[in-house]
Amino acid sequence: MEPGSNRGVSPEKPSRRAEARNSPIVHGTGWLFSPMWSPRSKARCGEFVSGVPSDQVWLDDHSDFTREYFSRRSSTVSGSQPEIQTPSPRFPRSSSDHSSLLMASSHHRTSAPLAGSHQDASCSPDRLNPLASTLNAPEWMDNICHSPCSPRSPRSPRSSRFSFTACRPLSPICPCSPYAPQVLQPVAAKAAGCGRGEGCPWMMGLLGGGLSGMGSVAELCQGAVTHSGELFAAEGGCLSLVRTDCGGRSNLEEVVALTALGNSSDGSPYGHAHQELFRGVMECVMATGSPINLRDASEDPKFNMHNNQSLKIGTVLSVPIKNHRREVLGVVVMINKRNTCDGSLSVFTNMDEKVLSSHMDVLGMVLENVQLHESSRQEAKRSQALIEMAQVLSREHHSFEALLSKMAATIMPFTHAQYCTIFIPGDQTSVKEDEISFSRVIHMECEELGSACQIYRRERDVSDVDPSFACRTLTAMETLNMAKSSEESIRSIICCPVRNERSEKVIAVCQLMNKRSRDSGELDAFNRYDERLLEDLAVYCGLALQYAQALQITEVRRASIQVTQEVLAYHITATEQDIQALQDATIPSAESLKILEFHFSDFGLPEDLTAQATVRMFLDLDLVKDFKIDYKSLCQWVLSVRRGYRSNVPYHNWSHALSTAQSMFAMLMATDQLQNIFTRQEILALMIATLNHDIDHRGVSNSYIERSQQPLAQLYGHSSLENHHYNLCLFILSNDGSQILNSLSAEDHKAVLQLIKRAILATDLNVYMQRRKEFFTLANKSSVSWKSEKQRDLLRSMLMTASDLSAITKPWPEQRRIANLVAMEFFAQGDKEREEFKIKPIDIMNRENSTRLPFMQVEYIDEICYPLYKAVSKLFDTCSPLMDACKKNRENWLQYAEEAEEQQHESSDNSNPETQENKEEDTQSEG
Template sequence: MADKDSVEKYLENNPQFAKEFFDKKVRQEVITAAFSENFEVKDVASFSEVSKIQEANVIFDLVKDMHTETVMEKAMHKVIQRTCLMVNADRCSYFIYRARNGIGELATCLFDITPTSKFESNLVNPAAEIVFPTDVGIVGQITTSKKPANIPDVKKNPRFSEFVDKQTGYTTKNMLIAPIMHGKDVLGIITALNKIGSSEFSKADEEVFQKYMTFATVIAVQHYTSYMWNVELRRSQVLLWSASKVFEELTDIERQFHKALYTVRTYLNCNRYSVGLLDMTKEKTWSHTKAPRLVFYKIIDYILEDKEEIKVIPTPPVDHWALVSGLPTYVAENAFKEQVDDTGFVIQNVLSLPIVNKKEEIVGIATFFNRKDGKPFDEQDEQIMEALTQFLGWSHLNCDTYDRLNRMEWKKDIAQEMLMYQTRATSEEVQEVLNTIEKFDMKPEDSKDIDLLEFHFSDLPVTPLDLIKGGIRCFFELNVVEKFKVPAEVLTRWMYTVRKGYRDITYHNWRHGFNVGQTMFTLLQTGKLRKYYSDLEAFAMVAAAFCHDIDHRGTNNLYQTKSGSPLARLHGSSILERHHLQYSKTLMEDEALNIFQNLQKRQFETVQHLHDVCIIATDLALYFKKRTMFQKIVDATETMPNEQDQIAHVSNNPVRKEIIMAMMMTGCDLSAITKPWEVQSKVALMVAEEFWEQGDLERTVLDQQPIPMMDRNKKDELPKMQCGFINFVCSFVYKEFSRFHKEITPMFNGLNNNLAHWKELADIYDAKMKAIEDEKKKLEEAEAKKGGEGGKSKTCTIV
């Protein structure tokens, strides 16, 4: 009697006989059973051997089966189930790839498929999905590499993550894994886990696996194409109808919003959505640690489940469920299991988008709840909803047009005035400085030659041209010219143009601008404050300091407002400071003047932001608001044991850095008050003269009485007013800086020395005024005694 071994040997030596025997006795029964709905496998190994012989016929049957199934998940389930059988895997799974908020992730779609498992048990409910980012695990790695892999031992793979195993209690030993691709895009990942009867999948298994991935790819791409066609259809309808309705009503924002939102309701893949309308008349409450608090005056709520209903909620409370801060994140992390209102509605997933107008201001919030199929909103949903909210934002176009035209007119007036008064530095002027480098092969004068590194520096004996060269030298001393590839000609032209940008007025002229830039440079270098800032930040701070009062008109913000100047109409607050800032940014727009031209985009944006911080900080009204915050920083660093802790405390917190930066600008702007007395006394007279000139304008042009500080008739009171200015405004900033860094103490000492001089002069003035008053009283008393009871009246004259 023949045994098993002899039969196997005979069949191997007679393959034609084996094929004919199989076709006759086995093939029809096995293939039919393999692709029936009620398929049971008794001997997987034997089926695998059969599949190798009759693979062409199996594939043919599989293709027929694929085209008769219309639901993607069912068709994919059948393919993966046969794949699992063919490679003799313990189980297989299918992960879909999707993106939300621009971040890719993988989620279980068909999970733990075996040759005998039912579709219903393998299909993952959206609420029970296992979701993980693409930078986690081997599956995430395949999403990035987009190449199949055979992992014989997952424990030896450094990318393996036990995240899914811990969720399911299953132990993964080895795996076959392949991405489902559509062009260069990943649609999903299929995994086969734990080879049965072996410690790893073979090369033959890999070949079989890849062949069946072709069928899975066809199914996935077919579904993806159909889905994207539906998405584009919905997008086009949303765009068409929202555009139509937005421009039907151009007078009432609320009606515009409602028309557009109600018309497109059938194309929005959600069960409910609402729009919160922002009250633009209420001021936003800002803090340094929290986002601004938005005030909504109305919520329009659209309910699409069962019977359609629209609810309008006027003046909603701040804690209304539709306006909860961070609602999408809260729902994603914690779920919102309780009912939100009397309809019994429960939030499962959320998509929230701002409605932004042309000014980049948020005018409302559109929130969409619960996608109709129960799955989370994906990237395509985001794009459709974003298109809708963009059209809603454009609804503000009509009401903004008039204001925008006015602003353009005011900007034109200012630009014309600037162009008439200012011109860019000429080639001859640039060569005056460039010859120092090109002709004589030397850099501008060393900073030590004109005391650039000293707090007692005085510009009075220095010529305007030498000041320009000194300003250029500051940038060389900071070592930013070579590091940020600043062309010598551009730097020279910029510095010369900044000098010409200052008007020839009594005090706020180029010399004042240079003094502020030099003081900023000295605070960074001599004052040792540079350790808190990067080279780029130091570069921007010194440049902003030089530009801080460019094109100053010799009058303050209050005068601009009273006179109704174009500047006052253009800028609501910090009028002159915003003009100086805009002027400095205008220089950046000209490549021939842009000293930041070789910076990267992110670096250039940082420079512009620092210009905002520095130049706006010279408004003394803002200085008083930040004094307490600066004092807290100084108090905190004073108690720290070492320098490293102090640097970390400041450098790691952008808010603290900007507060110190703002205080530095104030200290630089007022630095004339700390100079040696022979310098300070002269500069104080320049400042007073400019104030008196403004007072004269207020009398003649505005027909108003100026305040004492601006009144030329009260010039004898200058020492007294200087003492008040020092005590009320200046003393704080220099006292705190001397506490913060002892290297800055010379400025505080200079301030106190000048205060003593002004106090001495004020006392002399007071004594003089007292003597005059006493003499006047004596004369009055003598006159009264002389005249007796019939003396002259103090209030009347008898003619």
């Protein structure tokens, strides 16, 4: 069935049907802007209700066309009828007028939705007279229309047969009214077109004006209250909106204060008691979501609190303001409806409730859109402010005050605040408000110059700024927002605490004062968007304060480190007399010092000769010549490195450093192939690394440092000692007078330092154990190409370990002496672990295993030393003396272990009495 057709009426000509199809769907907007219209009712009309034919739905939704169609059809059937001229609708003034008025009820609205198809298109007066005659005026109006709050579908069998548009003052009509039934001529109403069936101009203005022309929320609400007051001839009214606080609690915020409407009073006659009373009514409406209509409030004594009869509360109507999701956005209250004829007090009827609800439905829809629009605008403004503050925070500033000043200047144009002050408290332990003091105050002022504003900082003393609000905020640790202040110079103020994220301690207070309206320029109150902006500023100020404090602490520590380095440089640098003595001394030859031999030992060597032997190594390797090293700087550097080793450490001291450097020197001098493989920079790096590889050793291992959580472990994480040795090596190389690498270019200097670092880190036995398999595989090859940096790095690493472990290749007496020193150092660490950590040390550090030292040395040679020297000897046969000496010392340790075991057995036998008696018997029998 085509839309626009009707089963009960057959068209006369096909052209009529085509004309109906092509006719405009909607001819007017009266049905939409009727005071009885609700946004929800139209939305429901757009759905096809089960059991209702679609053609009826189409007819109801296109009432303009339908009414015109049935008008033409009725004219055709009944003959020529005079056209009915329908004036503006009037309320019936008496029961006798009901029939005549209802006869025109199908004409007085140009586009009202029709009733279901089971009802007649026109209504007989005879059918309606009994109904009209039995009801008084308010009840008659209650039955003439259904409620927009719960609208009945025009397609429903229970739907009302009539619709009635009434948006003029809804009050009982007295006989003297100019709108009596005998006067049916159009008369201008107070509410403009809001009573002539052409729609409500207030609704039309809201829905047709767009968001840009609606003004603020307060202006919108004020207009709604004013219009409703005129519509119902109410004496007073108020409106509040629902606000949700930070805790998620909903509260009513007064937008339109309780005030008199119309001409009843110049000001507001209602006092604080009235306001609290109506606030309770509004909170009840907010909680239930249902209207409250008090038709005789005078029965409640709470409403008769004033002796003045003109201020007594007689009737009260309060309805919720809801959005399309049926959520309560606010509540409106109308007080004391007056009869427009004689000014007598009248009750709010059900019709009034429905009309006001329909108005508030429109207001709720518009309010939600306005709030969404305002929220999006504020969020965009907030995002812009956050971006600008982040940019300010990311830049470098010459002072902390300049940073905070720029951040305050960023937020002031967004909040339209006249003053912005940041209070920074001093060091204090008291939290009492009268004992709080501020050490610094940053005060900014904004001066508006037309559309622009100029922000500048005022140099203010702490005593010149009132800190009372900041003290209250600091004590309460909550945001303070005061719309009005007792002081004349302060109209509005908002304070927000600045917290330290770690300690939750308030470290500052941000304060905005005197907000100016962007439209009128008058002082206004700070809203919740301003609160959010200030809280954002507080977050960034907190970050800035923490950054400034961290920077200040860093600067202090940096200064402390510089002082420590100066002290260290002074104590680690040799005296001028020692430097001059070494510089003037005649350096013995390498042969006389025996530093070319693999079995070299510095035991018994005078201390000054150890420094001269080090200088001789650099001279014979031509490092001084090739790198243009200043001879005095070399002497000072050698003496400084020697002073860097601790004398109270049994093994890892200067003697061990010299022995390691001598082993590297001997391998380089004995093997021309090594000098051809390595570059001059690599050889220089190897010699520097061997002398510094254990500098400032503490006599404990990396595992002990990590377990005891020493600063070295926290500083480096892995290979703590080796990293510390390298950093101290850098410190000496950069010390005045010890800069032996000054002649290198920046690129070569960086490359040499990197080589030194990798060489020193290679002395960590864990690194050796990880890389030795690769080296052993390389040594088993028939030929090796050393052009690869990776292979040369592996070779340097293995040669550093071979030099570090060279004590195992020394002559037997020297080897035993050094082994005892190593055991002494290890056992001391084991004692510390047992005492501090309450654990059993590993075998090599357990003093209880001291008798097993020879066996542990054999295991040490088999697992660590011998495989390395064997691989080095395969690659470079000139280094085979190291392998041979290591193998010989293994035999000596094994023999020593067997002898020690025999002595242990003998001592145990001598301590046994039975064994002693058997020996005596054997002696006597032999005698």
